Amino acid sequence: MSGQQDCALQLQGSIAWPGVCHWGAGALARTVIAAGARLKAPLVVTDASTWRAVRSTVEAAFAAVPGLQWHVYDGVVPNPAVDQVREALRKGRALDCASIVAVGGGSAIDVAKAAYACLAGGLEADELLSPKGQAWLDSASVPDGPLFIAVPTTSGTGSESSSAALVQADDGRKRLYRSNRMRPSLIALQPDLTLSLPLRPTAQGGFDATLHALGAWINTDPSPVGKAMALHALKLCLRALPAVLRSPDSLQARADMQMGAYMAGLAIGMSKVDAVHAMCTPLESRVHGAHAEVLGPIFSVVSRYTAQTAPAPYAAAARMLGIANSGDDGLDALTLIDAVESLARLADIPLRFSDLALSEQDATLLASQAMQSASMPIHPRTLAPEEIKSLYLQMAA
Ligand SMILES: [Fe+2]
Incomplete structure (x- = not known):
């Protein structure tokens, strides 16, 4: 066997595709339809200025689902910290939210990812860095887990398709969490939602x-x-x-x-x-x-x-x-x-x-x-x- 063949046989890996991505005009409405009955009592995780800019589009998409109850946490800030994860989680749990819809840039999607991990894994925000949290992050996805949708309104971090979330810990250091389980299973890439970004x-x-x-x-x-x-x-x-x-x-x-x-x-x-x-x-x-x-x-x-x-x-x-x-x-x-x-x-x-x-x-x-x-x-x-x-x-x- 040649050295080249030997090397090729040693290369190995796995390819984890992220969720289903609807792109182009009307992507959000198509995403909500694709979610069907899995979209249960969603908590929208966003920041205040993004929410002002795109609220009507999100409301119109949700209005197509008869009887859908949904809530909003709009407290995300740039370079988000674990405090925002705690707040989003507290609100989601208090209102019996059963799915997460991230609307915004990388900060909103990263907070939503961490909040989703806590919601789906039965974890507190502080446990994400513990062996218990790491065990959940490292574990395999389950097909019937809570739904996580990402609706990016910026074009940059790629957080909507990556397995990583960057959130500042209480000590001020940025911590990177990685898990294929935190990947949104539905993504709406609707270009006009990025028009309002300065x-x-x-x-x-x-x-x-x-x-x-x-x-x-x-x-x-x-x-x-x-x-x-x-x-x-x-x-x-x-x-x-x-x-x-x-x-x-x-x-x-x-x-x-x-x-x-x-x-x-x-x-x-x-x-x-x-x-x-x-x-x-x-x-x-x-x-x-x-x-x-x-x-x-x-x-x-x-x-x-x-x-x-x-x-x-x-x-x-x-x-x-x-x-x-x-x-x-x-x-x-x-x-x-x-x-x-x-x-x-x-x-x-x-x-x-x-x-x-x-x-x-x-x-x-x-x-x-x-x-x-x-x-x-x-x-x-x-x-x-x-x-x-x-x-x-x-x-x-
Ligand atoms: Fe980056």
Whole structure:
């Protein structure tokens, strides 16, 4: 047997598809119809401003279900904390809610995921980090569990299709929960629901989705479906983000951006991301900017460092997307990195931190936290803790 065959036989994995996604015009109404009798006493988990913008559309979709009783928790805030999970859960349990409908961006969907895990698993919010909570998160889905629907109104995190939820713990640190059981089983991608999102969060979400796609593409995870999703998501994001910034009222641009973010979420659900996101999560506990504004400087430093010794995956993407074809991996990789940085500038996302101050001790701690990410070992350039520390210090310089 050749070495290549030997290697192929050792590769293995599983592909967990997320729920059924209805996309395009009228997606929410079609989703509610598809839910049928499984949509029992839903609790809408959202934030106040999103709810003001899309309430009438959600009400119209629910009105098609005779006698449906539903309630709203609209207390989600950006960078949500476990307190919002507690509040949503308290309200859902007090009102006998039996399903969850997340309406909003990544923050609303992440809170809804954690609240759903508690509702479906009979857990309290504080138990999610305990062995009991972890056992539920790790367990297999059951077909007759409570229904969870996601209705994203932003295009960025891909939380609607990923298995992850990022929620700040009581100690201020962001905790990432992962479970295929927290994936919404129905997703409504209705482009006009993203029209009310202002340009700034639209730009930030689009950049985040771009880095999800690129991270899932360049990492060493072997999932062929994850890679296919990542590459197509990257193609869509690189095209749709400039288009949506140029023409924010274009439904086609919004639809492409929404699908790009969704597919990038699919890709990271299957293949995870890379060191850029692994290093972002700990830093976000110290830098209180938007997620994309923390990602920008990290991307600039980490991707250029990575491409010094591992340019191949960046170069392959550049060639497959028709951005570069010099035949030189190093040059083609830099062309792709330049293109992503140009996108950041177009989206008004800084590529340098203006006021980040880190001591050696801070950087050591951040590096040890970044090492805990499941995406760090699959980064295409192996990064030792000392290198990660040095990269953090470069960003602060
Ligand atoms: Fe992200």
